[in-house]
Amino acid sequence: MSLVLNLPAADGTLSAYRLSGEPTARPDAPPSFSRIAYAAAHVVSDPRRDSAPWGAPAIDWDATMAFRHHLWSLGFKIAEAMDTAQRGMGLDWAGAQELIRRSLAEARSVPGADLACGAGTDQLAPENTRSLADVIAAYETQIGFVEAEGGRAVMMASRALASAAKSPDDYRAVYGEILRQTRNKVVLHWLGDMFDPQLAGYWGSHDFEHALETVLAIIDDNRDKVEGIKISLLDNTREIALRNRLPEGVLCFTGDDFNYAELIEGDGARYSHALLGIFDAVAPQASKALALLAKGETTAFRAVIEPTVPLSRKIFEAPTQYYKAGVVFLAWLNGHQSHFTMPAGMQSARGIVHYADIFRLADQADVLDRPDLAAHRMKSLLQLYGL
Template identity: 85%
Template structure:
């Protein structure tokens, strides 16, 4: 039976839409990839306990951990407590600390499960950040917690550092100090200001070329402490330029949710590994595509992954920092949570036409795992909007 529902469009009309896609089946056991693939995972709110969602959102820990098991079962590593988990946009350091603790403990119950944890400086209030030492101490606190819990850190870009740094040398000072102290190798984090406007001018310059020189200097000064760097600038040319200039043994992780398919595939000389928020939303498809790539089936990889790219570009369209709403919307449609609410009420950051577009593109990309449930839930959301 063909599933049909009425969906709004940007031109103000409402028309019938008939689903055409089909679910991607889950593998019987976690597959092995020839790329390192981190899925940045979201958190699930608990609306029954959420009395102050803006400043103290309640988290459904059981549903949040169940989603991590879903990702591990598909072969992914998890990038925990990153911006996809609404760090600095609904989830504060106290919430992130509990998320990290629980996820690390949960990973020990799953053979082969792996994760890296976001460590930043988001416990610092703007008025409390005066000098570089404030930033250094904040990083020390968070990375120290991750490592004390037995985890590895992703050294997240710091709003506080962007506020107080006056030159590229200030970035070299802070990163050099922190990397000299870490027990484990870390992944660095280059997040563009389209993801977070407060990171404008990061690395001491608004010029990509100058910022790149600073990043490379930091990496070369600390090669024995850097596993790799995640770059999220939504510009494949810039990522390729970074990738070809990294020292041997330092990995490039694409965070480009517009161009990930071609960057992961790479060319005859180089490719990118992945640390992506979109993998949260399209996990079965991404898993299947990466399995094909590991077997050398390049065309099959493209056939599966490329239909997800228009969907990702819609989810991550400007203002890009609100992409989390689309990710959680798909988790709800696919039955990974019972509601469509988010920390800080972030579900309201996008409008109903945006969600209708995501629904269409998810169907066309074979990303709706349970089409009947997704249709039922989409209809219920439309009713809330009076449609």
């Protein structure tokens, strides 16, 4: 029986939409990839215990860990406690510590499971930052915690540093001091201000070429401590400019949720690895595509991955920082959680027309694992909005 829903459009009208997608089969065992692929994973709130979702959101740890097992089963590494987990937008440092601790323990119970953990300065508010020493101390606390727990760090971009730094040299000083101390190699994180407006002018300049020179200098100064850099500017030309100038042995991880398909495939000489929030939402399709790419089946890779790109562009449309709502919406539609609520009530950051567009695009990209469940849940959301 075909499934039909009346979905809203931007002009206020309703029109019938008939689902046509086919669920993506799961692999019998985690596949091997020819690219390093991190999925940045979301957290599941617990509405039964959530009395203060904006100030102290409750987390459903069982469902949160179950989702990580879902990602590991598809061959992904996990980028833990990153932006997708609502760092600085619902999940504070105390919550991130618990998430990191639990995920590292869970990974040790799964053969082959791997993850890297976001370490930043979000316990230090920009308005309370008096000096670069404050920023260094905040980074030391977080990276020290990750490494003490047996984890590897992704050195997240810092709102406090963006507020306190006066020049590119300040960035070189802070990053140099932290990287000098790290026990393991880390992944740096270049996050554009479309993801976080407080990061405008990061690396000491609003000009891309000047910022690029600074970040390359930091990498060159600390090459033995940098595994790679994740770049999230939603601009493939800028990512390629960075990728082409990285020293040998330093990896480029795409965080471009608009252009990841072409960046991962590469140009025949160079390619990007991946550290992506969209992989949370399209994990089965991305896993299948990456496995095909590893076999050299580039046409089949494109056929699977490219239909997910319009969906990703919709989820990450401006204001981009609210993309987490679309990611969790799809987790709910696909049965990974029993409700559509988020830490800080972030599900309200997008409107019903946006969610209807995601629903259509997810169906067209074969992202709806159980179309009957997805249709039922979408109908319940429409009713909540009086539609």
